[in-house]
Amino acid sequence: MRTDDAEFDRLVEPLRRELHAHCYRLLGSAHDADDALQDALLRAWRGMERFEGRSSMRTWLYTIATRTCLDIAAARGKRALPMDLGPSSERVVLEHAPLTEVAWLGPYPDGPETRYERREAIELAFVAALQHLPGNQRAALVLFDVLGFSAAEIASIMDTSVAAVNSALQRARAIVAERVPPPGGRPDDTRTREIAAGFASALERGDADALVALLTEDVTWSMPPLAQWYSGIEAVAGFAAEIPLGRCPSWHTEIVTANGQPAVACYLGESADAVHTPWSITVLSLRDDRIRDITSFLDPDLFARFGLPPAKP
Secondary structure (H helix, E strand, O other): OOHHHHHHHHHHHHHHHHHHHHHHHHHHHHHHHHHHHHHHHHHHOOOHHHHHOOOOHHHHHHHHHHHHHHHHHHHHOOEEEEOOOOOOOOOOOOOOOOOOOOOOOOOOOOOOOOOOOOHHHHHHHHHHHHOOHHHHHHHHHHHHHHHHHHHHHHHHHHOOOHHHHHHHHHHHHHHHHHOOHHHOOOOOOOHHHHHHHHHHHHHHHHHHHHOOOEEEEEEEEEEOOOOEEEHHHHHHHHHHHHOOHHHOOOEEEEEEEOEEEEEEEOOOOOOOEEEEEEEEEEEEEEEEOOOEEEEOOOOOHHHHHOOOOOOOO
């Protein structure tokens, strides 16, 4: 007997958010995750008659979602951040154009109901590192280290052997360990909000000293889809003073969260009393109680996904 729409939705709904996050990890794009999850659930709906209960509904859905994501990843290629394309800029670049031919990594909006198995497993640095893995290694690492599936379960999900899964895990962990910086201490939620608020306030006030005081010595600032990025406190401070604090007339901000990390939605206006329009979602990666990486996604279309207004009066 075929499951009706209501029954299928009842079975899937508790898993929908975690399946979407799984698709994002594998694909590096919330938009691609939308497509992958929609496709995977359609495949699941069409295949419900073949679901015989030999595995749990969760395992079965993860099998379909993982295979769907690997198909999409093979067709669309990996996602990148500016530091994947070349070295950092030694001086402030004033003339620049977006690289539209690059498939850029995107941020993942958190909602009030968001819960992650491991917060660090959704952070930008981890998702960016995953993009450097072949599809089978990417999937094996996420399924085992993040979601807790056994090697035997992963072998079934990926239609391969346990030995192949263990080999993929070993190689994937080595590559990710090279690319994900040591975590350092993690500030508590109160301190995290204070750091994000301090960054936002310094931007709005044009206070370079206050902004620099929040940064680590090895801080980076990147702005996809621009290729230029800056590394080290001197280069980042020079960029901040010249461009966002010097040449941008007025900022309004709103604190949000993305990838389990503090983030600031930045609106830009021609003057303090002018309408401010969406400019960037800026994700702050922290080490101890300082900002280690600033990633400003210059895409006004992201604001709707974050549930943000289209302008600030």
